[in-house]
Amino acid sequence: xxxxxxxxxxxxxFLSSFFFMLLWDAITPKLGxxxxxxxxxxxxxxxxxxxxxxxxxxxxxxxx
Numbered sequence: 423x424x425x426x427x428x429x430x431x432x433x434x435x436f437l438s439s440f441f442f443m444l445l446w447d448a449i450t451p452k453l454g455x456x457x458x459x460x461x462x463x464x465x466x467x468x469x470x471x472x473x474x475x476x477x478x479x480x481x482x483x484x485x486x
Contacts, residue, residue, distance in 0.1 A: 423454050435464075435467060435468070435471065436464075438446040438467050438471075439460065439463045439466075439467040440463070442463045442466060442467055443458060443459070443460050443462075443463035446463065452484070
């Protein structure tokens with residue numbers, strides 16, 4: 423079952439990156455920051471996912 427969960431997360435990763443890029447582009451003019459590309463938003467998203475995944479795994483184990 424673990425393999426299918428990973429496969430199901432792939433579209434979520436791309437959508438998360440896309441939404442992150444869109445939201446970043448909406449916020450940056452107000453803060454005076456530079457825009458980011460889709461590739462940069464993918465790097466930020468995968469970094470956040472790698473940081474949060476162990477926390478989610480630990481919290482999931484404690485519930486059982």
